[in-house]
Amino acid sequence: MIDLDHIRRLLAERRDGFSLPQGFYVDPAMHEADIKAVFEADWLFACNVCEIKQPGDFLTLEVGPNPVVILRDRDGEVRAFHNTCRHRGSRICGKEKGRATRLVCPYHQWVYELDGRLINARQMPPDFDRDGYGLKPVHVEVICGMVYICLAETPPDISRFRAAVTPYIKPHMPDRTKVAFEMTLIEDANWKLVIENNRECYHCAGNHPELLVTLVEFVLPDDEQGRKFQDLLARKTSRWDQLGLPHRPAEGGQEFRCIRLPFHEGMLSFTMDGGPACNKLLGDFTEPDLGSVRMFRVPNNWNHFLSDHIIHFRILPLSHDRTALRTTWLVHEDAVEGVDYDVERLTQVWIATNAEDAELAAVNHRGIRSMAYEPGPYAPSEFMIRNFLGWYAAKMESFANPHAPMQVAAE
Amino acid sequence: MIDLDHIRRLLAERRDGFSLPQGFYVDPAMHEADIKAVFEADWLFACNVCEIKQPGDFLTLEVGPNPVVILRDRDGEVRAFHNTCRHRGSRICGKEKGRATRLVCPYHQWVYELDGRLINARQMPPDFDRDGYGLKPVHVEVICGMVYICLAETPPDISRFRAAVTPYIKPHMPDRTKVAFEMTLIEDANWKLVIENNRECYHCAGNHPELLVTLVEFVLPDDEQGRKFQDLLARKTSRWDQLGLPHRPAEGGQEFRCIRLPFHEGMLSFTMDGGPACNKLLGDFTEPDLGSVRMFRVPNNWNHFLSDHIIHFRILPLSHDRTALRTTWLVHEDAVEGVDYDVERLTQVWIATNAEDAELAAVNHRGIRSMAYEPGPYAPSEFMIRNFLGWYAAKMESFANPHAPMQVAAE
């Protein structure tokens, strides 16, 4: 049972610029609140369209207790449904990915069209009204190849995000990609700690040797390192300006971030030596030195768009202390494995980095359980966590005060 | 803690002919309510008497948190006790089956007679009153070789069941059997979904190829298939009438079902080819073509009695989403393995069928967890589930309204 009073008390304790009060991270009951207030209410990144390319292709996921199926209809439309039979509630599609001409419940073979209509329910009486028993729809938006879903009855507006990120991502032509590799990692940590971990690179120097071959850690503008980075940035962005590739930070507020940033001089892609990961570049690119478009959106994804591949990261909470991270590596749809790219070379930096982050999130979670824990101060370089927690607090505020005058979340 | 208000609200939402409101299946707290309202209150099928043939033979099981031991006393009586020492509460018998001259607690060796009396408690003071510390008895009834137990102080009446089923089962002489094979399967589903699965064959065509070699799926009386089945039934039952074997449905109401039904023409037993599973027939039978007596009783068993073997199915809930299914295959006590029967041939149909059903129950449970779940309509062929849920709702009604005027459950 969700105790709204408890949530209100925790919100009252929260101080901006500090990590959250303990209960938000470690109370088992907070999982249900987070599912309802966030994951059943917001747009969630689900997958890339290339994972459901052909009519009948489907992909499943579970948002908290809710099985969902996303599919490509015969007319080419991407649709999503609650993956739950209207007869006795069975989960319909069991595999994570597959292809089907129609959705047939394994239990009693009720048959649904790819648009959700119930078209056959054998043994039901003649007066049975099939029209009242179609699959319940889930909202879908496809934005630059990324499939977003929303389980809420009335989804929030996602048009600002779409408009803002499209110019950055579209040149990478994410529609013309394929999955080279995918993996799911279960992290022993609350999902908010997984997101916090992603929102700063303060921890990179001490933990991510593989990633720092390429990635420039946060630098202060005024010191020696900062000045060098400004020079690098100026050189790279003038080239990107020539190519018509936007790079300045988009206005995402607390909702999202989108920016193109350079790698270290001479580094082109997320590999152990910084060299290319795929010889066939994405879209129409001929210039490999494009740094990466770094994107994230609350509550559940971050993404890198490089000249030669795309990486999507998607999280879904499993319980208050377990979170699933799904990572997909996409390359040009015509790239040939063994010729244009090697899966190990393509994936090793982020497989290592993900494992390192999973360990950090887990020890973070364990330490927060202590009676000695009290919210601590974020460093200035952790400003993106402050945005995340501001957004989260506003969500919980609305959830815990359902009849209060509308909170205007700075989203 | 059990919230009776919550149960009352769920009962008020229930619609006859539809699956239960979500909470009955997926709320973790409902497990405790089901244990108290059903499993600590009703008669439960435990085992066959042939499993405790000799004096001192015992068999243990756990009904929710309650360890129980069933044994054969020196005088031949079957008795059952709470398997919990009266000293400091240790479980006494640890093995699932065994033989003992007396029950000795492993902790401090308090010794109990097979009738439950405490006969030795070393180191206790001279004035210690052993008579006050015998094992607490559990009610037992043996009905056609089936051992039923009841943990309630005052057990409900089981005589109607005994009287009704005896004529069907007795000719199979279940007392003169032995266990050829037994196995326990843990299903990832609420126990009510395991029972619902057992109460209809609407799902058989799509899921049970092994079973349908023999079993006739539900047919509508008026169609072509129905007319063929009526012919088959007429032929078989006239033979059974000659043999004095009852076959028409017993009047079990919501409590139980008992009926003899034919297999497909030419099919004799639950094997992959429909041929005999054991060459030595049960009891005094000489006719192998007896179809099967199909019996079930709420809340926890279903059973098949064939000409050549008996199968008992017993379920016990482990938690709100895990259920143990124990299956025992019995053959004539004089049948010789390798000569009269082969264990693999005897068991393969139902090992496969149980595994298929376990998967269906598990995906049923997963789908019901969804926010999109709403109770759906049962098909007419699922009428036995409606009986089960009517019975269950009456049980919960009494449990949730303990001081209300007695509900007359149609049991």
Place this chain on the structure above:
Amino acid sequence: MIDLDHIRRLLAERRDGFSLPQGFYVDPAMHEADIKAVFEADWLFACNVCEIKQPGDFLTLEVGPNPVVILRDRDGEVRAFHNTCRHRGSRICGKEKGRATRLVCPYHQWVYELDGRLINARQMPPDFDRDGYGLKPVHVEVICGMVYICLAETPPDISRFRAAVTPYIKPHMPDRTKVAFEMTLIEDANWKLVIENNRECYHCAGNHPELLVTLVEFVLPDDEQGRKFQDLLARKTSRWDQLGLPHRPAEGGQEFRCIRLPFHEGMLSFTMDGGPACNKLLGDFTEPDLGSVRMFRVPNNWNHFLSDHIIHFRILPLSHDRTALRTTWLVHEDAVEGVDYDVERLTQVWIATNAEDAELAAVNHRGIRSMAYEPGPYAPSEFMIRNFLGWYAAKMESFANPHAPMQVAAE
């Protein structure tokens, strides 16, 4: 959530001389109450000083949800801290044992001195007040080489214990030992059942053949066995009196026990044949026939001090039904493995005994879950359990009645 009313009701049901009401042992919520009322309030045995001999040596443990690190500072002092970073709460030291010049959080490399001061927090703003973010201290007392910690703000007095046990233990010179072997066993039982099991030898005859080679089980003073034991005791204690080794029971009340008792005649140490376990005796001993100083202290340790080795037993609850038992075998710091002692010979009696006790505690726990459980009477030989439960009840009484006039626990 802890329900104090529930605890008060259970306390009101408790009868002296009987095992506890069921809820104290098997309610999941009781774990949190026990952690707060007992394990975050009292002194706990943690380890031996020889495990953190050198400056920078540390040892970690978790008291309920609380990670703690115990270390040797540069000045030789033993200190303990909450092992939780003041930045975002990460657990700092991950290994059970190690050596460090400073404590560095793995997440963002905040650096703490061995005295707990935060000495570096890179990227924090210039006005960041490091002094306010030192590690939170945990109280420490070293008593005869045993490190005790207390997580309470104001720890209870431990001076009576120190004064009483020092004369018994000091001659064994526990400071001049080393760990020959250590192991941790997870028992499937409530921690109080693990303690109860340790507080009586009523169960020994039926369960501990290895231990009873050496140990004299409880005997009644007036019977044949009792008279023989009195003779043995008289012979041994007159020798110990000559050596100046105290042996009579210390006045520990419900808090602790300390006594030197003989082994069976001719038996010197906990080995399978009763012969020595280590040829190099502890401290300055030349006499190997010293029986053992048997010590325990509520809530979490028991210990044996022999002529040739010391064994520490430490329990910590993991949940309401899981308890970690850590056992360490110590020998003289100059003893050489393979020459003076053999690890298998040294450890086999108690490895076997621990395993036997773990099984007993687990079946005790399982049986107590039953609806048939009711508190049963302790035998006179179980008097030390009565002390333990009296102490525990007083603790829970104070916890459940925080504003009542101070209960004077006979501690």
